[in-house]
Amino acid sequence: MTDAPRHPLVELTLARVREFVREPEALFWTFVFPILMALALGIAFRGRGDERVLVGVADGEGAAPLVRALGASPGLEARLVPAARVDAALRNGDVQIVIVPGTPPTYRYDPTRAESRLARLTVNDALQRASGRADPWVPRDEAVVIQGSRYIDWLLPGLLGMNIMGTGLWSVGFSIVQARTRHLLKRLLATPMRRGHFLLSHLLGRLVFLGLEVGALLLFGRLAFGVPIRGSLATLGAVALLGALAFGGIGLLVASRARTVEGVSGLLNVVMLPMWVMSGVFFSASNFPERMQPIIRVLPLTALNEALRAVMMDGAAPWQLGRQVLVLSAWGVGGFAIALRIFRWK
Numbered sequence: 001m002t003d004a005p006r007h008p009l010v011e012l013t014l015a016r017v018r019e020f021v022r023e024p025e026a027l028f029w030t031f032v033f034p035i036l037m038a039l040a041l042g043i044a045f046r047g048r049g050d051e052r053v054l055v056g057v058a059d060g061e062g063a064a065p066l067v068r069a070l071g072a073s074p075g076l077e078a079r080l081v082p083a084a085r086v087d088a089a090l091r092n093g094d095v096q097i098v099i100v101p102g103t104p105p106t107y108r109y110d111p112t113r114a115e116s117r118l119a120r121l122t123v124n125d126a127l128q129r130a131s132g133r134a135d136p137w138v139p140r141d142e143a144v145v146i147q148g149s150r151y152i153d154w155l156l157p158g159l160l161g162m163n164i165m166g167t168g169l170w171s172v173g174f175s176i177v178q179a180r181t182r183h184l185l186k187r188l189l190a191t192p193m194r195r196g197h198f199l200l201s202h203l204l205g206r207l208v209f210l211g212l213e214v215g216a217l218l219l220f221g222r223l224a225f226g227v228p229i230r231g232s233l234a235t236l237g238a239v240a241l242l243g244a245l246a247f248g249g250i251g252l253l254v255a256s257r258a259r260t261v262e263g264v265s266g267l268l269n270v271v272m273l274p275m276w277v278m279s280g281v282f283f284s285a286s287n288f289p290e291r292m293q294p295i296i297r298v299l300p301l302t303a304l305n306e307a308l309r310a311v312m313m314d315g316a317a318p319w320q321l322g323r324q325v326l327v328l329s330a331w332g333v334g335g336f337a338i339a340l341r342i343f344r345w346k
Helices: 008-021 024-044 063-071 083-091 114-130 151-181 184-189 195-208 210-225 233-255 261-278 290-297 300-314 322-342
Strands: 053-058 076-081 097-100 106-108
Touching (some): 008 151, 024 151, 053 063, 053 083, 063 076, 076 083, 083 097, 097 114, 151 184, 151 195, 195 210, 195 233, 210 233, 233 300, 233 322, 290 300
Parallel strands (some): 053 097
Antiparallel strands (some): 097 106
16 A cells, blocks of 8 residues: 655755755855855954054154153054054054154044044043143943843854845745756756746745754854853744745745846845945944935845844843834745746746
8 A cells, every 4th residue: 555645845855955955055145155255254253452552653853752651541553654654554454543743732633433443542531641630530340241232142143144135035045046047947847846846845945954053153153152141042033934934935936037146146136235344243223324214124134133143142021022023024925926926947
């Protein structure tokens, strides 16, 4: 007695999973690359509480007293800079500010750099004190290190959102277009398979590895950098699932009419590039002008990153993520519905 045949949607989903497993490149970009990026950025932007302000003093008459005065101040590292290399030292980041000796001295620095503006205040305070300035009172310092305040704590949810977007769009879009270029879709057209089952199988196949994809990056962040997760793991998983479905729906829409791999590659880059830049992956989206914020807030990656950070950093509950859930749901449902309507086998 033979086993009863499985539902077509199950068979199609299993086929998508087998396609993914047989592609070493897909496994690398899904599981290894996000971890390598988190490692590199976590090391590059690690907290450096004892880092000194690098101050250059233009070599010439009166330079030696300035170097001594600055060297006596904690947190400053003064070095002589040849007069001909002052601009080059600033441009290359060798020093954050250069002092040209004189009465009074001249501060040369780039006001567009936050570290240079901070260096200017620190240097001016040190030289004013060395010249005899007396403060009317001395403040009391209280050092506070808040868990989750490091750059890597803020960055990791953004990398997770970016990875969910990338794998969702590329895995779905490429799979469909490759099948179309190999004329496999024409063969499927002759079968009684429903279009909805075919498209839905790509979304379900994408979700099979979602838990491992999310878990690997979160576990690495916890073990390598101690990144905290203040919210519920169930809520975090639900947000990741919703994000994967949203970008899977967009991937279906992009690939519904594309005929070549080059064509879908261009379309996917057009979709992803604005979100890489504006959706708060590597820096806050608030850096963009206020008039752009309404557009940025309706981007699916912006909503996903905001929801992931709210859960991981603030311990947000599901009912506190209403706007983000609405945005992601609209993109996912809308993308799938439109793709189902305009999809072509040929």
